[in-house]
Amino acid sequence: MQKSPPPPPTAPEQPWLHQGDQKRRTVQRLFDEIAPSYDRLNRLVSLNLDRGWRRCAVEQLNLKPGDSVLDLCCGTGDFFPILRRKIGDGTLVGIDFSAPMLERAEPKDAKATRVLGDAMAIPLADSCVEAVTVGWGIRNVPDIDRAHQEIFRV
Numbered sequence: 638m639q640k641s642p643p644p645p646p647t648a649p650e651q652p653w654l655h656q657g658d659q660k661r662r663t664v665q666r667l668f669d670e671i672a673p674s675y676d677r678l679n680r681l682v683s684l685n686l687d688r689g690w691r692r693c694a695v696e697q698l699n700l701k702p703g704d705s706v707l708d709l710c711c712g713t714g715d716f717f718p719i720l721r722r723k724i725g726d727g728t729l730v731g732i733d734f735s736a737p738m739l740e741r742a743e744p745k746d747a748k749a750t751r752v753l754g755d756a757m758a759i760p761l762a763d764s765c766v767e768a769v770t771v772g773w774g775i776r777n778v779p780d781i782d783r784a785h786q787e788i789f790r791v
Contacts (some may be wrong), residue, residue, distance in 0.1 A: 647689055647735055648649045650746040657780045658779070658781045660680060660725045660777075661755075661779050662772065662775045665734050665735055666776060668712070668734075668737070668738055668777075669735050669736070669737045669738075672713065672735065672738045672740070673737075673741075675712060675713050675738065675741070676713055676715065676741070679715070680718065684752070686692075687715070687737075688715075688780045691715060691716055691719055691772070692719055694770060695716070695719045695723060695770065696725070698768045698770075700720070700723035700724050700727075700748045700767065700768060701723075701724070701727070702723075702724060702725035702726070702727060703724065703725060703726065703727045704723070704724045704727045704766075704767040704768065705724075705727055705728035705729075705730075705765065705766040705767055706724055706727065706728070706730070706766055706767065706768045706769070706770065707730045707731075707732065707733045707759070707761065707766045707770070708729070708730070708749075708766070708769075708770045708771075708772075708777060709732050709734070709756050709759065709769055709770070709774065709784075709788065709790060710732070710733055710734075710743075710744055710756055710771050710774020710777070711731030711732060711733045711738075711739070711751070711772075711774075712735070712742070712744065712772065712774060713738050713741040713742050713745070714731055714739075714741070714742025714743070714745040714746060714749065714751075715728065715745070715772070716731075716770050716772065717721055717729060717745040717746035717749050718745055719787060720746075720770065721746050721748070721749070722762065725767055728750070728766075729733050729746060729749040729750070730749065730750045730751075730752060730761065730766070731749050731750070731751045731773070732751075732752045732753075732754040732756070732760070733751075733752075733753070733754070734753065734754065734755055734756075736753055737750075737789035739751045739753060755789075756771075756774070756775070756784040756787065757778060757779070757780050757783040757784050758787065758788060759787040759788070759790070759791050761791045762790065762791070763790055764787070764790075764791065766791055769791065771788070
């Protein structure tokens with residue numbers, strides 16, 4: 638007698654299948670838990686290419702010293718040093734919904750303002766930054782269209 642294959646994983650094992658507030662809570666809990674190993678995981682999974690991808694993305698922005706930049710879904714702040722080299726004493730704000738991730742971002746740029754916040758309701762004024770970066774965090778936002786509207790607004 639042949640065994641049937643195991644059932645596919647359920648939604649709790651696949652947080653990207655959740656929607657709305659359930660997705661937000663599931664993903665936030667996941668990132669709170671993995672914060673201590675997040676940077677190492679990124680380097681391993683990307684074969685250390687993630688650093689070059691960030692540098693390339695920032696080069697496309699044509700930032701100048703003194704500019705203001707928002708790093709949305711900033712996680713552990715891997716964009717911070719690259720952005721700081723471009724904007725000098727300009728304003729750098731990192732927003733993330735995971736407090737443990739934001740804590741790990743502090744050593745990467747002590748001058749950056751770190752804010753616990755939501756990509757779908759950015760707590761900044763209209764037209765207050767010259768650029769917005771978002772690494773891979775956009776995939777975790779429950780309403781990506783709303784996040785894009787907020788990015789355009791600021």
